[in-house]
């Protein structure tokens with residue numbers, strides 16, 4: 113048992129200003145309160161709060177926390193009241209003891225609903241002051257260390273499960289790595305003693321084989337660093353049986369050599385030395401691929417910082433290195449507690465260690481019911497989420513698989529609607545990239561941007577999906593309406609009439625449409641033909657139309673198409689303003705490009721498919737003139753988007769000819785998006801290439817450049 117003066121000395125060793133008198137009074141007060149009570153071990157009960165206080169001195173916590181630890185069971189287990197404590201130790205300590213008592217009273221029952229409700233209370237109780245949780249964790253740690261004294265196996269089991277499910281994840285969440293590992297391992301010993309035993313045996317065996325190996329590795333590493341002017345401390349650390357068990361369950365490792373169970377910690381003076389050390393290790397030894405992680409530039413959500421890497425180190429032993437500064441090491445081991453020591457009097461409420469708590473509270477407030485809340489919290493607590501940061505350091509947590517678009521919508525709907533790109537950890541990345549824990553995400557926005565229908569395919573959050581869908585639906589309707597109006601105007605004009613709003617209104621009932629806009633949208637979407645509307649307005653036309661339009665040759669249909677750009681043919685529907693992908697689709701057969709002469713084919717429910725005027729597949733629509741509409745590009749305002757142009761080539765079957773081909777295309781700022789070899793002989797390859805280009809001129813330039821290349825035999829644009 114820690115003696116009174118020892119405890120006081122421990123606190124004074126890290127906080128010389130601590131009030132000795134009040135610590136002494138706390139010790140005596142708790143000892144008297146518990147009196148003759150005994151623990152399951154037969155020890156006086158007071159040994160327990162004392163040990164808890166002792167654990168917390170290792171974290172250099174302030175005197176109030178230490179006194180709270182001493183008193184933590186008095187309200188629950190003795191006659192002492194809140195008022196007594198407040199009178200003796202002030203409101204601060206009384207409030208803290210109250211908080212711990214509340215946590216203690218919450219039992220996690222097997223009943224799901226109750227468990228959730230209790231967890232809610234639990235979070236609320238600890239959210240007032242994180243020190244309440246620190247004391248509770250130390251309390252649980254000591255109870256776990258003495259768990260074997262409890263006689264009833266069911267009770268031991270329940271406590272162990274609770275520790276594994278609730279307390280260890282909580283400790284991890286606030287960055288208390290040491291605490292988490294010990295809690296887990298003690299619980300593991302109770303829950304699965306056989307598995308733990310066999311791992312321990314294996315550990316013993318590996319340890320006996322490599323006794324001097326660790327010292328050798330450390331010595332060689334130290335020498336290497338010294339040669340490079342870096343002073344460092346290196347220690348070998350064994351992984352815990354539970355963490356190895358978890359890895360075995362995931363089938364990650366088999367533990368064949370000592371290096372499977374050891375990690376080496378390199379502690380250096382400053383951040384610069386961290387990266388230098390990394391450089392030295394990577395240049396001296398072969399690197400194990402996939403092991404490098406930079407948690408210094410982007411710390412983990414719980415504040416953890418380090419560089420991780422794996423190398424085939426001294427004598428080709430595979431080793432794991434964790435490189436960090438002393439301060440980082442403090443945080444790595446002690447997490448929140450490292451911030452909450454006597455020196456600072458606690459972190460600011462804005463520190464990253466607090467945000468998760470606020471998020472948790474937020475979920476609490478908005479969860480539909482206790483079960484819903486449980487899903488968000490218990491057990492995997494945060495395993496199905498990723499934590500990312502804004503450039504300002506604000507935490508955004510998202511479900512697993514979330515993309516920058518989800519991130520943008522989580523920041524603000526406007527940001528989502530306007531996002532055009534994303535920098536992840538400083539690098540421009542595609543919007544569909546799946547975010548990972550700790551990513552820093554900067555969203556690039558443009559006022560001209562609107563949500564893209566393609567986003568719907570990769571977003572995972574409900575908020576993003578709902579916004580995109582709503583926008584796409586509105587936009588689509590808008591496009592269909594515009595398109596429908598143009599088609600109708602043209603159809604009326606063909607018969608020598610001007611289109612009139614009033615005339616359309618009069619026939620709304622015929623088509624069961626509430627408004628003229630709806631009627632136009634129906635025509636635009638291809639659900640109604642323009643001809644049907646014209647006939648409804650002018651019933652007498654029907655027979656005349658039938659006679660005129662019965663047979664139209666393809667040549668005739670083609671002749672109807674405009675010969676020049678939009679400004680020369682005011683009747684044609686202009687592609688400007690109609691976004692391809694909604695009411696308009698570019699045909700996959702001929703891949704029309706801005707500048708091509710084009711024609712639209714109305715497809716029921718899908719709007720208009722755009723073909724080049726010489727596309728072979730137009731033959732099949734020759735007898736349905738109603739489905740043809742005149743289209744033109746508005747070349748005054750060519751959108752910056754890229755379009756796919758398709759070309760067929762015949763290339764010399766010789767070394768380097770494919771290289772020539774891609775070089776020529778790249779030099780002309782084209783991007784190959786697809787390549788297929790359609791035929792191959794001893795002399796030539798025939799192939800089909802899709803190239804992303806701005807317009808038909810761009811593609812023509814590329815084709816000309818390819819034709820000038822000696823290794824390329826022939827180049828044609830693909831037609832249908």
Ligand code: MN
Nearest residue numbers: 160184185251
């Ligand atoms: Mn206790």
